[in-house]
Amino acid sequence: QVQLVESGGGLVQAGGSLRLSCAASGRTFSSYVMGWFRQAPGKEREFVAGISWSGARTYYADSVKGRFTISRDNAKNTVYLQMNSLKPEDTAVYYCAADPFGRTWRPDDFGSWGQGTQVTVSS
16 A cells, blocks of 8 residues: 655644645555545545556646636655635545545545644635
């Protein structure tokens, strides 16, 4: 398995920006599809953004499309989530996750998870 560590969360005002990073170690990073998920209090964990093994293809939840950008640097074993025009409803713990198979963007299909980083957007 791959080990994942997120960073970059924090408190930001509505309309602001944050960039999350997820550093991977262990197995070959480029052999994993990577995803960002989030979980707000009292809600289920949900898909936010995903990126293919090479980074050529990206996928977004409708709620973040046009505001968030996922990218990866396989040389640095890192995946990023640039979050712009943040809204209070983006407040959640954000997790990165890895899946070697690229089956779906369902959380249950991802076997490796980071510990999460808190993002709080004030109104």
